Amino acid sequence: MSIILIITALGYSRPANAHPMPNSVVLLNVHANRIDAELQIPLVELQSAWGHAVNDSSEGLVERLGPQLRDYLKTHIRPQSPDGRFWTVSIGELTAHESQNPITGVYRELTAQVQLIPPAGSDVRQFMFHYDVVLHQVMTHKILVSVRQDWERGQLAETNPVQVGEISLDIVNNRILPLPVNLASGSVWTGFMAMIKLGNQHIAEGTDHLLFLLVLLLPAPLLVDRQRWGQFGGVRYSLKRLLLIVTAFTIGHSITLLLGSIGWVRLPSQPVEILIAVSILVSAIHAVRPVFPGREAWVAAGFGLVHGLAFASTLANLQLDAGPMALSILGFNLGIELMQLAIILVVIPWLMLLSRTTAYTLARLSGAFLAGIAALAWLTERVSGQPNLLTKGIEVFARYAPYGLIVLALLSLYLTWRMRLAKPLPTA
Numbered sequence: 493m494s495i496i497l498i499i500t501a502l503g504y505s506r507p508a509n510a511h512p513m514p515n516s517v518v519l520l521n522v523h524a525n526r527i528d529a530e531l532q533i534p535l536v537e538l539q540s541a542w543g544h545a546v547n548d549s550s551e552g553l554v555e556r557l558g559p560q561l562r563d564y565l566k567t568h569i570r571p572q573s574p575d576g577r578f579w580t581v582s583i584g585e586l587t588a589h590e591s592q593n594p595i596t597g598v599y600r601e602l603t604a605q606v607q608l609i610p611p612a613g614s615d616v617r618q619f620m621f622h623y624d625v626v627l628h629q630v631m632t633h634k635i636l637v638s639v640r641q642d643w644e645r646g647q648l649a650e651t652n653p654v655q656v657g658e659i660s661l662d663i664v665n666n667r668i669l670p671l672p673v674n675l676a677s678g679s680v681w682t683g684f685m686a687m688i689k690l691g692n693q694h695i696a697e698g699t700d701h702l703l704f705l706l707v708l709l710l711p712a713p714l715l716v717d718r719q720r721w722g723q724f725g726g727v728r729y730s731l732k733r734l735l736l737i738v739t740a741f742t743i744g745h746s747i748t749l750l751l752g753s754i755g756w757v758r759l760p761s762q763p764v765e766i767l768i769a770v771s772i773l774v775s776a777i778h779a780v781r782p783v784f785p786g787r788e789a790w791v792a793a794g795f796g797l798v799h800g801l802a803f804a805s806t807l808a809n810l811q812l813d814a815g816p817m818a819l820s821i822l823g824f825n826l827g828i829e830l831m832q833l834a835i836i837l838v839v840i841p842w843l844m845l846l847s848r849t850t851a852y853t854l855a856r857l858s859g860a861f862l863a864g865i866a867a868l869a870w871l872t873e874r875v876s877g878q879p880n881l882l883t884k885g886i887e888v889f890a891r892y893a894p895y896g897l898i899v900l901a902l903l904s905l906y907l908t909w910r911m912r913l914a915k916p917l918p919t920a
Contacts (some may be wrong), residue, residue, distance in 0.1 A: 514534035514536055514537050514633075515534075515633065515634045515635065515636055516531065516532060516533045516534065516537070516625065516626060516627075516633065516634070516635045516636070517531070517532040517635075517636050517638070518530070518531055518532075518623065518635060518636070518637045518638070519532070519638055519639075519640040519653055520637070520638065520639045520640060520641075520642075520656070521639075521640055521641040521642075521649070521811070522616065522617065522639060522641065522642040522643070522644070522645075522675060523616070523643075523812075523813055523816075524616065524644075524813065524815075524816075525609070525610075525616060526607060526608060526609045526610070526616065527571075527607075527608040527616060528605070528606070528607055528608075528811070529605075529606040529607075529608055530603060530604070530605055530606070530640070531565070531602075531603065531604040531606060531625070532601055532602075532603055533601065533602045533603075533604070533625060533626060534599070534600070534601055535547040535550065535553075535588070535600040535601060535602055536600065537626045537630055537633055538602060538625075538626055540626075540629065540630050541625075541626040541627075541628065541629035541630050541633075542564060542626075542629075544557060544560070546588075546600075546602070547600055549600075550588035550589055550590045550600045550601075551588075553588040553602070554586045554587065554588055558586055561583075561586055561602070561604075562583040562586070564625075565583050565604055565606070565625060566581050566583055568623065568624050568625045568628060569581050569606065569608075569622070569623050569625065570622040570623075571608050571610070571619045571620070571621055571622065572619060572620045572622060572670070573610055573611060573614040573615070573618070573619055573620075574614075574615075574618055574619070574620075575614070577611040577614065578611075579608050579609055579610050579611065579614075579619065580608075580609040580611075581606065581607070581608055582606065582607040582609075583604060583605075583606055584604070584605035584606065584607060585604075585605045586602065586603070586604050586605075587602070587603045588600065588601070588602050588603075589601060589603070617673075617674070617675040617676075617677065618673065618674050618675070619673050620670040620671070620672055620673070621637065621659070621670055621671040621672075621673050622670040623635060623637075623659055623670070623671070624659070624668045627659065627660070627661065627668055628668065631661045632661075633660070634658055634659070634660045635658065635659040635660070636655060636658055637655070637656045637657055637658065637659065637671055637673070638653035638654055638655045638656060639653060639654045639656055639675065640653045641810065642675065642678065643678070643683040643686070643810075643812060643816045643820075644677075644678025644679060644680065644682060644683050644816075645675070645676065645678035645682060645683075646678070646682040646683060646685065646686035646689075647686070648686060648687075648690060648810060649809065649810055650690065650806075656671065656673055656675075657671045657672075657673075658671075659671050680816075680819065683816055683819065683820070683823075684819050684820075684822075684823045685823070686823075687819065687820045687822075687823030687824045687827065688823045688824070688826055688827035688830070689827060690806070690823075690824055690827060691823065691824040691825060691826060691827020691828040691829075691830070691831065692827040692828075692830060692831040693827075694803065694806060694824075694827070694828065695827070695828045695831040695832050695835075696831050696835075698802075699886060699887075700768050700769065700772060700870060701768070701799050701802070702832070702835060703772050703863055703866065703867075704768070704771045704772045704775055704795060704799070705737075705738070705741055705792070705832070705836075706835075706836075706839065707772065707775040707776050707779050707859060707860060707863040708737060708741075708775040708778065708779070708788060708791070708792060709734060709737060709738075709836075709840065709843070710779040710843070710856050710859055710860065711778065711779050711782070711856060712730060712733040712734050712737060712788065713725060713729070713730035713733070713734075713843070713844050713847040714847060714856075715729075716782050716785045716786075719781070719782060720781060720782070721781070721782060721853075721856070724844075724847045724848045724852075727844070730844055730847070733788065734836075734840060736788070736789040737788050737789055737792045738792075738832075738833075738836060739789070740788075740789035740790065740792040740793035740796065741792040741793065741795075741796040741799075742796070742829060742832075743793055743796065744792065744793040744794065744795070744796020744797045744799070744800060745796040745797070745799045745800030745803060745828075746796075746800065746825055747796075747797060747800060748796075748797045748798070748799075748800030748801045748803075748804060749800040749801075749803045749804045749807075749821065749824070749825055749828075750804075750821055750825075751804070752800065752801050752803075752804025752805065752807075752808065753804045753807040753808055753817065753820075753821050754817070754821075755808070757801065757804075758808075759801055761802075761805060762874060762877075764798060764801045764802050764805075765802065765870075765874045766871060766874045766875060767795075767798045768795075768798060768799060768802060768870075769867050769868075769870040769871040769874055770867070770871065771795035771798060771799070772863055772864075772866065772867035772870070773864055773867035773868065773871070774791070774795075775791075775795075775863070776860045776861070776863040776864035776867060777860070777864070778791075779856055779857075779859065779860035779863070780856075780857060780860045780861075803824070803825075803828065806824070807820055807821060807824055838897060839897065839900070842897075842900045842901050842904040843900075843904075845904040845905070845908050846900075846903070846904040846907065846908075848908065848911070849904075849907040849908060849910075849911050850911075851903075851907050865882065866882070866886055869882035869883050869886070870883060
């Protein structure tokens with residue numbers, strides 16, 4: 493029975509995308525009045541075009557040649573508005589790193605953060621992209637230009653980039669032609685709805701977030717009898733406790749979601765993820781035997797503050813401006829609440845029905861036991877930084893979540909029917 497609770501909370505993971513090598517990649521983050529671009533340039537190609545020995549080692553490259561690199565990049569990046577005016581180009585952070593490729597060996601790459609600001613009155617969504625970094629000397633080189641984030645179009649950095657086009661040598665005319673960029677217009681509503689969808693997705697795939705709440709709700713319909721969980725406390729009693737716990741969790745994570753998203757509260761991700769695993773372990777122990785009876789709402793609110801910090805990291809990574817960020821916080825939180833409410837509405841009625849039967853003790857203990865194992869597996873993974881078989885198994889188990897919910901519903905109905913049949917008939 494507890495397996496059903498776990499699989500209801502599970503989601504799917506997406507593999508990361510790697511760009512082709514040794515082509516360059518330009519990723520555009522579109523804002524209302526500027527574009528933030530990330531350039532990914534293979535150093536082996538840059539060395540051939542620039543003439544400096546940048547591919548021998550990536551260590552200390554930025555410290556040695558940072559100013560020269562910025563000047564070089566700025567010379568070869570020139571966005572131009574349709575009226576002929578050129579944009580302002582600012583070269584920000586430069587980083588060099590290397591990785592092992594099983595086919596080509598060591599691959600070294602320069603990543604540059606570039607800000608592109610159009611002239612006053614120009615449309616940020618329409619321009620000619622004059623860009624010939626590397627390509628001005630290495631004629632076989634290609635530059636793949638994609639939009640990674642466009643909030644007003646509902647495209648977020650968590651999704652796959654949308655390719656705008658490719659810059660390469662026009663062999664017929666022996667020219668490097670600029671890439672015309674003409675992005676479709678968006679709207680605030682589109683961006684807001686995208687954040688609601690992201691909130692839905694985040695909580696649906698947030699196995700640990702939902703598992704904490706669901707396991708904490710396991711004993712909620714029960715009375716406490718001599719420091720043990722007793723019988724079903726009635727519909728009104730159960731609904732009151734369920735509502736208090738869910739509301740407290742919502743208030744807790746909403747507070748830190750807001751504070752974390754605007755940068756007022758920040759914690760490293762590892763301790764936050766560890767505390768989330770601890771919260772599941774605590775709720776599992778409480779489901780076995782009352783640890784804090786009557787104070788579940790306070791516990792839900794307290795651990796909700798921790799869960800909210802994990803939610804906030806998603807928004808902080810989007811690096812939005814103030815207006816879109818405010819709407820994103822609202823939409824993202826609304827999406828979380830809607831999905832959370834939907835899952836609770838389809839799970840809790842069957843748990844309440846099952847809690848009236850004698851089989852609920854076994855279901856509760858089994859759920860707490862398996863949730864505790866999952867919590868310990870996550871705790872081990874997050875402390876060590878190494879995945880283990882149990883956490884991988886939880887991800888695989890997610891595929892069967894809908895079937896688990898069906899089993900829960902059918903079992904609850906069947907046992908309730910059997911219990912009613914077993915009641916003695918009234919005597920005359």
